[in-house]
Amino acid sequence: FAFTKIRVNKLFVFIWTVLLAGAAAYIIAGGNFNSVFFYIILVSYLTAVITVLSLIKLIDESKYA
Secondary structure, eight states: OHHHHHOOOHHHHHHHHHHHHHHHHHHHHTOOTTOHHHHHHHHHHHHHHHHHHHHHHHHHHHHHO
């Protein structure tokens, strides 16, 4: 949705990927491995990274359209 409204570029994707990976690393470093919420948060970060990385495909397709 954001791509169609504000026209993000690959720098946007890179910055958000680094921020999400850093936040996930922070959670892992101080995480409580016995908590179910720890794993829910990790899956949420993974889903967010995959979603942001999928924008690269949209960016490449829009350049050729």
